[in-house]
Amino acid sequence: MGPNQGRKTRVIAKIKGFTDLEPEASGKWISVHRPKGDDSETVAVSFGDESTGRKESYELDYCYNRREGNDLIFPREVKPLIEDVFNGCNATVMAYGARGSGKTFTIQGSEGKPGLAVLAMTEILSMAEESGKLISISCYEVLKDHAYDLLDSDRHEVLVWEDVARGKIQLKGLSQIAVKSIEEFQKLYFSSQNSHKQSQKMVAEPQYRSHKGLIIHVFRGNESGALPLGKMNFVDLAGYEDGRKKSTGGVNLLENNIINKSIYALHNVVYALNANESHVPYRESKLTRMLRDSLGGTNKILMITCLNSSFCQDSLYMANLASRTCKGANRILPDSTKKAKSMVRPMVLSSSSKSRLPGSLSATAAKQTGTRVGLSGNKANVKASTIKGRKLFDEVCHSTKSKKASQKESLPLEIISTVTEHAMSKEAKKSSCISEAVESLTEDQYPLQSFSAEESDVLVKTSTQETKLLDKAKVTDENNCEKATPDIEALSFDGADSTIDKENNLVFVNKDESPPISARLQELSNNLRLLFSSTPSCVEIQSKTDISIDGRVSSEILEPQTPKTPEPRLPAYGKSEIVDNSCSSWKAFSARSSRMKNSLVDEYLRFLNTASKEDLKRLKGIGEKRATYILELREESPEPFKDLDDLKEIGMSEKQIKGIMKKEMGGLFN
Numbered sequence: 273m274g275p276n277q278g279r280k281t282r283v284i285a286k287i288k289g290f291t292d293l294e295p296e297a298s299g300k301w302i303s304v305h306r307p308k309g310d311d312s313e314t315v316a317v318s319f320g321d322e323s324t325g326r327k328e329s330y331e332l333d334y335c336y337n338r339r340e341g342n343d344l345i346f347p348r349e350v351k352p353l354i355e356d357v358f359n360g361c362n363a364t365v366m367a368y369g370a371r372g373s374g375k376t377f378t379i380q381g382s383e384g385k386p387g388l389a390v391l392a393m394t395e396i397l398s399m400a401e402e403s404g405k406l407i408s409i410s411c412y413e414v415l416k417d418h419a420y421d422l423l424d425s426d427r428h429e430v431l432v433w434e435d436v437a438r439g440k441i442q443l444k445g446l447s448q449i450a451v452k453s454i455e456e457f458q459k460l461y462f463s464s465q466n467s468h469k470q471s472q473k474m475v476a477e478p479q480y481r482s483h484k485g486l487i488i489h490v491f492r493g494n495e496s497g498a499l500p501l502g503k504m505n506f507v508d509l510a511g512y513e514d515g516r517k518k519s520t521g522g523v524n525l526l527e528n529n530i531i532n533k534s535i536y537a538l539h540n541v542v543y544a545l546n547a548n549e550s551h552v553p554y555r556e557s558k559l560t561r562m563l564r565d566s567l568g569g570t571n572k573i574l575m576i577t578c579l580n581s582s583f584c585q586d587s588l589y590m591a592n593l594a595s596r597t598c599k600g601a602n603r604i605l606p607d608s609t610k611k612a613k614s615m616v617r618p619m620v621l622s623s624s625s626k627s628r629l630p631g632s633l634s635a636t637a638a639k640q641t642g643t644r645v646g647l648s649g650n651k652a653n654v655k656a657s658t659i660k661g662r663k664l665f666d667e668v669c670h671s672t673k674s675k676k677a678s679q680k681e682s683l684p685l686e687i688i689s690t691v692t693e694h695a696m697s698k699e700a701k702k703s704s705c706i707s708e709a710v711e712s713l714t715e716d717q718y719p720l721q722s723f724s725a726e727e728s729d730v731l732v733k734t735s736t737q738e739t740k741l742l743d744k745a746k747v748t749d750e751n752n753c754e755k756a757t758p759d760i761e762a763l764s765f766d767g768a769d770s771t772i773d774k775e776n777n778l779v780f781v782n783k784d785e786s787p788p789i790s791a792r793l794q795e796l797s798n799n800l801r802l803l804f805s806s807t808p809s810c811v812e813i814q815s816k817t818d819i820s821i822d823g824r825v826s827s828e829i830l831e832p833q834t835p836k837t838p839e840p841r842l843p844a845y846g847k848s849e850i851v852d853n854s855c856s857s858w859k860a861f862s863a864r865s866s867r868m869k870n871s872l873v874d875e876y877l878r879f880l881n882t883a884s885k886e887d888l889k890r891l892k893g894i895g896e897k898r899a900t901y902i903l904e905l906r907e908e909s910p911e912p913f914k915d916l917d918d919l920k921e922i923g924m925s926e927k928q929i930k931g932i933m934k935k936e937m938g939g940l941f942n
């Protein structure tokens with residue numbers, strides 16, 4: 273590694289090697305200037321736009337050119353991280369970039385050209401053999417902010433549980449398989465990454481893209497009692513694509529926005545860590561939540577910006593992003609920032625003084641990046657890059673920072689791994705497997721009463737056992753998410769539409785003060801009455817947006833209305849429904865009761881998002897500690913509870929919520 277060896281994060285780039293489709297001549301638009309050759313502390317990556325003659329430069333820690341492959345990147349960048357892992361740290365190597373920029377080639381590699389993960393595993397296995405360590409792997413995929421286990425043939429969903437009090441992350445339901453040889457690893461790894469078996473959700477998406485992650489766990493001890501030592505993450509992020517392009521190659525725009533948002537979220541986290549900010553916005557995406565215990569503290573991060581070798585506007589955006597993230601490392605680079613102006617602006621490569629990034633966050637991000645981490649050479653902007661508490665890309669303004677959040681970051685993080693039985697090939701099954709589930713608490717073991725104020729010190733289900741490696745048996749985690757998911761899904765929102773709904777809901781959040789609980793209950797009561805009113809069964813029931821936050825129900829809803837011919841519409845919970853005139857009473861009843869259920873869930877979540885601490889404590893199952901934690905979460909994000917899944921953040925299961933709601937709301941029917 274170069275002179276930045278001591279740094280927590282290194283942001284480098286790799287220009288994709290030429291392929292048959294991209295002849296050498298096409299690579300002139302991008303060049304690298306390394307002032308001190310291989311030992312350069314920083315390098316400048318320049319992009320020339322042949323049509324306008326403009327040139328833009330971005331400063332990064334290093335950049336590998338087209339001819340420098342993984343065999344060179346590995347010993348310089350990745351091998352030192354492996355040593356850290358064997359010394360008890362976690363390390364994360366991430367490749368991101370435009371679509372087709374060589375991310376998979378860099379991380380995974382191809383036949384005969386091993387990627388960084390494969391080279392790392394070869395080294396790790398050899399070090400493990402020498403030092404008597406045990407190795408296992410997990411593979412996952414993050415699709416639309418949901419994680420799935422890639423070592424499981426059903427690709428069940430993986431849940432991320434955080435024990436904030438103890439600083440632990442639990443990837444609930446993620447399989448681990450022990451590996452002893454590189455052949456064994458390659459078989460598992462490649463089949464998990466490249467298999468066309470998809471979860472049901474994925475099948476519904478013809479051109480889905482996802483982030484793919486590999487975790488290499490290193491254990492000390494022996495097979496009858498191993499303890500986690502460190503882990504190494506490799507993440508191949510989904511390809512970036514400007515969401516505002518006219519043609520996105522058939523890619524779903526919403527999906528694209530989610531992907532871009534999570535790429536920004538990752539950079540925000542790395543920037544905040546580099547800048548030693550007191551608040552690190554891990555909660556902005558599933559991926560950053562999953563990686564949380566590998567990113568903070570003394571853990572190491574290597575970010576690899578993959579750049580297309582021929583002209584690609586999206587690669588420019590990525591280089592810009594990388595350069596900004598690089599600046600989080602307490603460095604101010606006035607010269608290079610003066611150079612970079614407008615080339616990163618989408619569509620138009622000219623004259624604005626403020627650099628903008630496209631995508632879902634563009635409106636806000638453009639405004640904020642202009643003033644926060646400017647690349648325009650404006651001194652104030654350069655200064656802004658070192659201001660603590662600021663972010664590169666910020667969708668919502670975070671008004672206050674929680675001191676407690678910073679305390680949380682400093683807590684020791686341990687790995688709690690959950691092992692599920694997997695259904696891999698016979699060969700895979702032969703390999704010995706991490707066998708003992710760390711814990712197998714079921715929801716039933718956490719009765720509602722256990723979350724009283726006095727006993728709420730356990731915020732999430734946590735392990736009381738150490739992860740152990742056993743030689744043969746594989747034990748199923750009875751509490752894996754396969755069991756939990758159907759219930760959750762029954763009440764959760766459709767991913768795509770709920771995003772829109774959630775954003776709209778922000779309008780209704782009263783941030784200034786929490787209405788009295790009586791008003792809130794009145795509002796719930798109105799909702800319930802509405803749902804139980806004698807409206808003819810085939811008349812559309814108004815969506816919740818017709819009910820105002822102050823508890824009044826619009827007269828338009830209460831007044832009896834002439835039954836209309838129903839039309840397709842987008843109700844509060846995202847799915848387009850038509851109430852058919854010919855529907856049976858049972859269907860009508862089911863539709864209503866499911867709306868009622870959704871309405872209650874929504875009201876409950878809204879209450880958690882807005883109520884005062886005192887009011888929160890009045891809810892069953894909340895208590896002092898949980899109420900305090902909820903307020904902390906609200907400081908980090910104005911609306912932390914968007915769906916039932918988010919309640920796991922405060923250690924509440926769906927079953928508990930339903931029970932609580934039954935108790936809270938039951939009185940309204942009396």
Ligand SMILES: Nc1ncnc2c1ncn2[C@@H]1O[C@H](COP(=O)(O)OP(=O)(O)OP(=O)(O)O)[C@@H](O)[C@H]1O
Pocket residue numbers: 287288289290291369370371372373374375376377378382510511512578
């Ligand atoms: N350094 C390289 N040398 C030669 N060929 C490469 C190199 N990097 C990538 N390629 C080739 O370019 C193509 C795209 O690469 P790859 O699939 O790694 O891109 P990607 O960024 O992962 O794409 P996506 O965004 O679709 O996931 C592949 O055919 C790959 O073999």
